[in-house]
Amino acid sequence: MTLLPTDSTLVTRVSNGDELAFRILFHRYRSKLYKFSLRYVKSVDVAEDIIQDTFLKIWEQRQGLQPELNFEAYLFRISRNQIFNEFKKSTHQAAFEAFTLQNITDNRQTEWEVIAQNYQELLQSALELLPPQRRQIFQLSRIEGLSHEEIAQQLNLSKNTIKVQINKALKSIRESLEMNSEVSIPAFLLLSKLLVSPTPEIFF
Numbered sequence: 001m002t003l004l005p006t007d008s009t010l011v012t013r014v015s016n017g018d019e020l021a022f023r024i025l026f027h028r029y030r031s032k033l034y035k036f037s038l039r040y041v042k043s044v045d046v047a048e049d050i051i052q053d054t055f056l057k058i059w060e061q062r063q064g065l066q067p068e069l070n071f072e073a074y075l076f077r078i079s080r081n082q083i084f085n086e087f088k089k090s091t092h093q094a095a096f097e098a099f100t101l102q103n104i105t106d107n108r109q110t111e112w113e114v115i116a117q118n119y120q121e122l123l124q125s126a127l128e129l130l131p132p133q134r135r136q137i138f139q140l141s142r143i144e145g146l147s148h149e150e151i152a153q154q155l156n157l158s159k160n161t162i163k164v165q166i167n168k169a170l171k172s173i174r175e176s177l178e179m180n181s182e183v184s185i186p187a188f189l190l191l192s193k194l195l196v197s198p199t200p201e202i203f204f
Helices: 007-015 019-041 044-060 071-089 093-101 112-128 132-143 148-155 159-178 185-194
Strands: none
Touching: 007 019, 007 071, 019 044, 019 071, 044 071, 112 132, 112 159, 132 148, 132 159, 148 159
């Protein structure tokens, strides 16, 4: 049986610039962090943004990570600060006060144009590897924002077929991206948002 690497081992590797270790940690805690963020911000998009900001901050500060670090506690401390900042920018004063009562106590400049170009190129390359119908279904879902029912009606297929094809597309694209060592961490985090469905039936 292959034992999964501990957080401590992965943190050590991340501190040395190991992107694969970073991605393992991302997938290990992504779902838990998403649920935590969504509980407060009540928005799928904002929760996803908080996840990206949190992990990007960890990557940018990776050289300061210590092996003895309680990574989960560190992760949620950063995300709490991100949520706090989000509330400060929002008009949801009631939510802000509720958050503050629970004692849950950024000047990032990134070359987003370069990242966006990298993002588009990587996504297009991954999409080209998909069978034509699966690629079309994925594009209708993720690029055009159609629901399973709308896609099923448009292509004269069952909703279950649509769900299965999207699942397979997500799996193929994710594997393609994780095997691509040229994917920058910011682009990886952007792509991870695209590869998550807000619907429970295909949530990874």
